[in-house]
Amino acid sequence: MVRPDPQLKDRLLHFIRNNHIGMFRQWFTDLEPLGIESGVLTILVKQDVHRRYLENKAIDTFQEAAQAVTGRLLGLKFVEEGELESPLLPAAHTDQQTVVLSPDLTFDQFIVGTNNQLASAASVAVCDRPGRSYNPLFLYANVGLGKTHLLQSIGHRLNTTNSSIRWMLTTCEEFSSNFQEALVHQNVSEFRSRYRDLDVLLVDDIQELAGREKIQEEFFHTFNALHQAGKQVVLTANAAPSDIPQLEERLISRFSSGLVTRIEPPEFETRVAIVHQKAKTHGFQLSENVAAFLAARVDGNIRELEGALTRIHSLHVLQQLPITLDLAKIAIGIDDGDAPKSSTPSIQDIMDAISHYYDLKLTDLLSRRRHKSVAMPRQLGMWLARRYTRYSLEEIGSYFGGRDHTTVMHAVKAVTKRREEDESVASEVQIIEQMLLGEQESENAA
Template sequence: MQTLFPSHGHDAKKPSPGFDGESSDNWQRIKEALRQMLPEADFQQSIEPLKSRVVSDSEIVLTFPDMSSYQKVLNSYMDQLDYCKATLGLPVLLRFEIEGAGSTEVDADPLDLDFTALNETPQAPAGYPEPDGAFPSDQREASNIVARALTLQSQLNAEYTFQTFVNGPSNQFAHASCLAVADAPGQTYNPLFLYGGTGLGKTHLLHAVGNKVLKTKSNAVITYITSERFMNELIYCLRFNKMWDFRRKYRNCDVLLVDDIQFISGKERTQEEFFHTFNALYEAKKQIVVTSDIFPQDIPDIEDRLRNRFQWGLIADIQPPDIEHRVAILMNKAEKQGMILQSAVAEYIATHAKGNIRVLEGALRRVIAFAALQGRPINVQLASEILQDVLVDKNSDSNISIEAIQKIVAEHFKIKVSDLKSKKRQRALSFPRQIAMFLARVRTQSSFPEIGTFFGGKDHTTVMHAVKKIEKDRKKDLELKAQLEAIERKLDVIS
């Protein structure tokens, strides 16, 4: 496992200045291991000329004859150095300097690789034998060693698979897209962009792709990361001059899975680095899968070149599940916990637990916990008692007014509320007006004539036409879907 964020301070062990020692036994052991890994000509040219100087028991300075030899080792043999240190069990820090550079010290400080994260004995990265075996005579997949080391302790959740995902009409397209990508990574739908509201299963599908690829190709490099951690690692590597390691990690994987990409909004340096990472992987025909709560066009403060790349491949949305789908999800979750849930109880919870899947899971856990603590059977009566103060149907008891909806819609489209009430027919105004009428009908259950009075006295037939049009178009217009979801999330905040 690659330790990008040490728990102790970066400069915990500083060298003792001015201390010269004999040639280190540790360095001799590393050299012997390198000799067995590299072609003899390469070893004699690049490794043998290096001079070593002991600074402390845990630190060695290597001196290069010139800058070109330093660059050669830095670019070609750092993976092998890291591997030898790990397999020999040598927790030493290698510092580099150039001969004739005076007191100037080149501190490469390579990232330590801990291959014992999952096992008592070190395991070799793909392409190399176990430590007690003979090293290969050539360099196999040298550029991927660091990235492959990461898979020894996978960041994937083993429980998130396609088998445990409850497929339904609301997520069928996204499920099929992810399955196609997992079967042929980098060949179809690259990149794959999944978007939908919170708690609808995007992360589950993301992990399912990685798990399926690993199942069919065990030595594949699967890198799962949240956009927040991508940004934090970038900051760390910029601070400690480890960008070479950062790029090796993210540009040498077979599948890159990025969760919640919308959080790079406004982060210019992170966007730039992700842009170059995207390009490197795309050109190498490596699979990229990205999730977001927002449609690409609606992610604010993001570079157009990156926004365009998100739309190069396939965009698949996940909608909130309908009543039958929610019942199926509840039955599946209950079965996993060893419970047999009556269909009537599942239907009661599914009917009253509006919203995302996490709301459903929370309601189910609450019912199961109370039943176990009180020793009562799980039935509709128990569910209604326990959940009466928890599950509230927003539509039946909503605090949202039509005026509030008009304000949110106007802000979203950067127009005035008075424009929504006017008789102007320009599309820039009529389209937001129709959306506001549709949301007023859905979120407040007001009658068509009542809604019409709030829009400058519009006739009820005008409101009916607007509601039907938006209802019909949102099923096939991805951009309209995204607009509605973005506005509804804002309405949920104030409700």
């Protein structure tokens, strides 16, 4: 085997960073090119889960990179250390998942907040005591809130803590497809053995059973066979069992017989932590202000946050721009750099002025902290936003850490009252307005 150029690894990673930004992961730096033999580049992978992910999701990317940086038409092979010692022995696997585990979706990388605390704790519990804790476990949430992350985290934990456990991670669609193929090829008994001779069955998007009578019948018996044998079943869906349309009552009853828990949208502090974690996964860091800005502006699902991070990282890498608040604004479509500066302040201008005047971090201003040193500036920010922008109460609340309209209404009334009764508060308001509008405009607005 021809030893590769010592700089080959750096060149491969540089190519992927610049040409496949969304694909790059920080753990790619642990990969080691071993050499080239018979036109095949061999790369050493430390963990089995990484190898499987690379073979299923990234082999074309690495092959393109290898050919680009070497100028040669190369094949690619990922190996683990055990194969180097005994190349004729394939790696042994005790799981049968039809879904490839993502190294990004582990318990260590799952950010726990008040929105998902019970779901996270229950998922860990079923790994420690499969079949005896929360059986079945039914997790439901809107798209992009972490139910699939938890399902994959269970798979990772089962892989690393108990090699004797037989488990499968699949999707409802895959279950349906496999059953239909079994009917066509007349090997239903083999299909049933595959799905029922398990210790743990993990099924994503079980709501896809809706309206499929034959599939519901088969899954009902599969569920019963596992549950009656004391085996663990974990299901995810986009709705609670009773809210899934065209689902048989007996399945609703079975799914509801264990723990049913909802994952709510993450609060502001949790979103900030998620932003930092996702950036770290992709090999870069964000300042607190940038993370807070993204968490405040992108308050939908986690996939939207990831999309915003990918755009920021792309601009950073491809255009060699520093990751600043201005870059973050451009990345999510707020690019007013070429437009004339409006005399009317934006909500971001107000947040910046409040943070600067009271020496607060943006993360604190938008957090759930209720201490007077934070709560009063936050209320003032809402009051200014109501006075100087056209946003509704609901929209202002969303910008200020996802608060509802009644909180904003209370803040406006509280600041108006304090401003009238306390000269020091009135003075602070005037100073901040001057910072936002300029001396003359502040006088005119008073």
